Amino acid sequence: MSIAVVRIGSSHTGDLAGTPLDGDALVLEDERIAWIGTSEEVRPADHRLVVDAAGAGVVPGFIDSHVHVTFGDYTPRQQTVGFLESYLHGGMTRAISASEVHVPGRPTDPAGVKALAVAAERCFRSYRPGGVTVHAGSVILEPGLTDADFAELRQAGVWLAKAGFGAFPDPMGYVPVVQAARQAGLVVMCHTGGGSIPGSQRAIGAEALLAMQPDVAGHVNGGPTAMSDEDNQRVVLEGGDMALQLVQAGNLRSAIDIAHLALEHHQEHRLLLASDTPTGTGMIPLALLRTMAELVSLGPLSPELALAAVTGSVARVYDLPAGRLALGAPADLLVLDAPVGSVAKDWKGALRLGDLPAVAVALTAGELRFARSRNTPPPSRPVTVVHPA
Template identity: 60%
Template sequence: MRVALVNIGRIVTGDLAAPFATGDAILLEGGKIAALGSLTAAEVAAADVVVDAAGTTAMPGLIDSHVHITFGDYTPRQKVVGFLESYLHGGTTTAITASEVHVPGRPKDPAGVKALALAAAACFRDYRPGGMRVHAGSIILEPGLTEADLAELRSAGIWLAKAGFGAFPTPYDYAPLMRAARRLGMVTTMHTGGSSIPGSSGIWAEHVLAADPTVSFHVNGGPVAMPEEGFARLVHESSVAMQLCTAGNLRTALLTARLLDEAGQPERLLIATDTPTGSGIMPLGMFYTITHLASLGGMPPERAIAAATGNNARVYGLNSGMLAVGRDADVLLVDACAGGSKDDALSAIANGDVPAVSAAFTAGVPRFVGRSRNTPAGIRGVRVAECRLPMDFSGGGH
């Protein structure tokens, strides 16, 4: 499918090094961004679908790097079906599992946790709820697992490893397996902060420094923050990516962002939700944290967007998260909400307003155009201007 987005007001790339792109059009083809900036009349005419962006802002689809995936589009924690598809209507086009710890009666023996990771990954290999891309299957590190076990999983396609819910005597005991996982090329993640569910324990800066994960999960608390002095330690004594979550402590989220900014390392800042949990279902959680950083923390909106898109993509090795030729064609058109005080998406975000999601495209396919069911309408009317795809409503295939 070839989709042309025209009449774009502004292009936010998700790339900290070059947060804006010039031009007013994007061409999506074969699941990738084929052209960015300007399109010829012939390129537009050759498109299967032409979407008039009506002056709205184009940005990458959001990457939520902390979602409690189980099996299918279901969360047993909140007993809700369809939450991932709903998150897509909040602008999240990619979800990354925080490990399948919410599976009822989850196994804790080596064979069981290996099977759980493999089954979860297989469940989402060809399943895209609402069009969302889901990276599932993270091995939960438990006593008894060996480097050979991790190597077996890595060869089977598992590339995520999680520390924080295993039955180790102390959090320091995760370090050998975490280092082994890193050697095998896995992205390693570690619960940070106080206890989040029964059976878990507090993990503080000293534990994270000893394990040296790729990502410090919900560093601002999931939902309880670690002791205050730990934030500066993680910033200055490590290169760990520091993930802020909507379901965490807002004050320490702003503190973390400020410390990384002062250290000149904004690329280490990641945004996620840490949901569904006891905090609930948050289809707009990613945008809430973006607006908190911009309106309360003084962060430029384009940098806050990068923390939710390009920064996550870089740390997790994904091809999405940035608007550039050759990147995955996961794109949002966003706007200021009708009835608000601002007249464009970035101004609304800086004001603390969640923007209207007026269209979402994943893998180059329009998932909805006009408005999201989870945000107010935008002030501009995004529409499908032309559609040359064959449509058959005869029901002959039934």
């Protein structure tokens, strides 16, 4: 049976303009958004649950495009169990793997990296920790992978690839492999900036990125070490459609610089906000909210643009049906508000002030996952969930 959400305040359907819903209520059924209209039209008795937003905002669930998943809801890097479920309490309803490079003893030969990607993709097909959808199985690009390997991977359901951790002596060595992966239909993210952990590759700057032309310049503000200001400018101006992924576990000064450049040159559609966690920087359940608040309060992003960069823009780059509030879209959404005690009036005002919005309610795949995040402060408004029956 369905779930209705009524008395919605400041909504955002996930596009760049932050277009609000055409109405102040919606109904979720069979894991989809089935109806959008006004609260007066909703009969509570027709629904299993009614979420009364009490004027708080409703937005699509956040999609984090840089999450270091391995297997299960466990990160070996920070030895933490249950991190994905905890990130849901920071608004992340969908995670995209940045490759399973943190698997202890991970393979580096072509047969091994292929097997790892296939296994990870399969393991998360129906496993939704806490209700989070995980797109796992990002093949780590290593020397020796051929066109036939990429065709085989695609056939097996793998559609993500990661450049930057392979045993290429020079970043330019990635160029033909990235092109072969893209040709086979994989979405390729490339490591950007200095090496992230001891033993990892040499720095990847603008020249190598522009030669590779990945779909996504991963942590383009450094992970955690940034490129030069000149390289930032080159990637924004000469990078074509390459997505510019700004991450929490990167360099904030560089993120602000790239956000300014993107806006100045009308490239805001290329901006994605992500966490790049769990990593050495930590396990950060509120990473996306923090990145949004930092780039709105200290940087040039509007709340609308920051929200698009964790919803609709990510969905566009990765060709996912999620990240938007529209009829037929996956029923992944959040009720957001100014946190209790904030001088802001709503979630947008909170971001402008640098306060983290409260995640009052999360619904994923059409199911209520919680009514009150355990990781954010409570909302200012009395958001409630009612069982009409």
